Amino acid sequence: MYRDGYDNPLTTGSARAAELYAEASGVMLAGESGMIPAFEAVTREDAGFALGWVGLARAHHAFGLGAGALAALERAEALTDGLTAREASHINAFALLLRGQGPQAYRAIREHVDTWPRDALVAQTCSSVFGLIGFSGQPGREAEILAFTAGLMPHYGDDWWMTSQYAFALCETGNIEKADQMIDRALAQRPRNAHGVHVRSHIWYEAGATEEGLNYLNTWLQDYENDGIMYSHLYWHAALWSLAQGDTQAMWDRVDAAVSPASGSTSPAINILTDTASILHRATLAGVAVDAERWKGVSAFARQAFPATGNAFIDVHAALAHAMAGDNAALEQIITRPAGPAADLVPDLAAGYRAMAAEDWSSAAGSMMRAMADLARIGGSRAQRDMVEQSLLTCLVKAGRAQEARDIASLRRPLLAESIAA
Incomplete structure (x- = not known):
């Protein structure tokens, strides 16, 4: 056989x-x-x-x-x-x-x-942040993925795939040093492993290695075809690092070429929606002017691709897009008809983005604060959920509560603390 x-x-x-x-x-x-x-x-x-x-x-x-x-x-x-x-x-x-x-x-x-x-x-379906555990909506999902992958490691030895998945779980639970070692081992065996490159990008993000990460992706993406499942998302990582460097033209070039609905990307709709909404919002928070038509485009895409609620990670990003595009009907549906295992977190986050669009900073902060204790339950990676963390911190600063923002950042995401003005 x-x-x-x-x-x-x-x-x-x-x-x-x-x-x-x-x-x-x-x-x-x-x-x-x-x-x-x-x-x-x-x-x-x-x-x-x-x-x-x-x-x-x-x-x-x-x-x-x-x-x-x-x-x-x-x-x-x-x-x-x-x-x-x-x-x-x-x-x-x-x-x-x-x-x-x-x-x-x-x-x-x-x-x-x-x-x-x-x-x-079969094991792959539960091994990453976009898997069945990652989108379970359950408390402790990050620890469960780590336990799942750690339990499988003895069965796989030094296999490149399993090692890369274990590295991601380590990264998401804060063990950056060990994750760094594991992903180097995995990529040495299969350098064109796009999922491994994705993990490597997250490790560099958590380490604040912006220049190193961007230089690596700029080279690696040259030989990655646009039908690769990570194509759009890896360009999002590069766009995020371009934004961090203040190179807004490079950021827009990457968004327009591979990330946004208008790019013609064949990547999964979940990546197109969430990554576009995320980079537009992060750009806005960084003081970059974002054309209203961009928000309308991603809002329309969310309506078409995800007409019903059911996945909190998707629904929160869709709510953000609808709020910034002024599509109150679509936003209201998300607020009043949440569904799925983390549905209880969606209304407060969606209402927070509605208040942000109206520049009601105190109300926005209050709504978001109610969801922060269990934020990991909405799914996605820590890097992706930083969009919500940054939203809360921005609202607090704009509401005259900068010290509170610094205190929260130092406890929840020290990586973001330096972005808060003194």
Whole structure:
């Protein structure tokens, strides 16, 4: 029986299909260009290979292409003959995930990984801030991701993918020195690992290494195609560092080329919305003039891509966009109809952005303050949630409470304290 790159048996009669599957899995785990075509090649080689179709379904799902994901999933579900117990469980786990049954998928995936810890494509669904744990809305999500990845490390040895995921979990829980060591090990093995480069960017962000990070991304992105799943988001990191350096032209060039809805990016809609809203808002907080049409564009995109609430991370960024664009109807829907596991945090944050748009700084600070104790529950990384932290600090300063802002920053995010005027 043929095996994948992590020594899991595969039910296919084609050595070439097994080889292509291992290669496509590596492309997915690395976030490299050509993810969908890589799995399409697997299914062309062996149309009866169930896990090839699951991989294609997952690739479509990662880009938010629901119809393609479900079509490929149904092909996989029809291929039941001769499957191993792992493969049947693998298909079931992804069927739950792709059909939007998050809690059931989480339970199935955790049970699956307990039995088959080296089934990396399944483990990936819980290993990062955008995974099932990351968007669980539960307290302690960062610690849970760290525990999850740390528990898997002995099964993977010095594997580049697992090491990079563990490094991200270390970074998000404050162990920057160890995270730095881990990500260097991972990238030495697979330098074109876009997810690893993403982790490296977060580590440099937390360390305040703006120039080093920007120089690295400027070089690395030259060979990264725009169909890579991290394309837009890595450009967001570069734009953020350009803003920090005061190079607003470079920031706008990156936003317009790869981040905003108007860029024509094929990246996942969640990245296009959240990264565009975030960089526009951070630019505004830094004193950069932002054209109202930019806010209208991202607000319209949020309406189209995410018409209903359900993910707090998305909903908070959509609320920001609607508030700054003056779309009160869309904003009111988010405030009054929150949904999802962290829905309780959304109304206060959304109301805070509504008050910011009206320059009612005290009201904005009050609304945001109520959500800050559990802010990590909305999802995303610490770097991404700094948008909310900076919003609160700005409101406090503008309300004449600069010392309070400094005290809060020193306790919550010392990284941001230097940005507060004396």
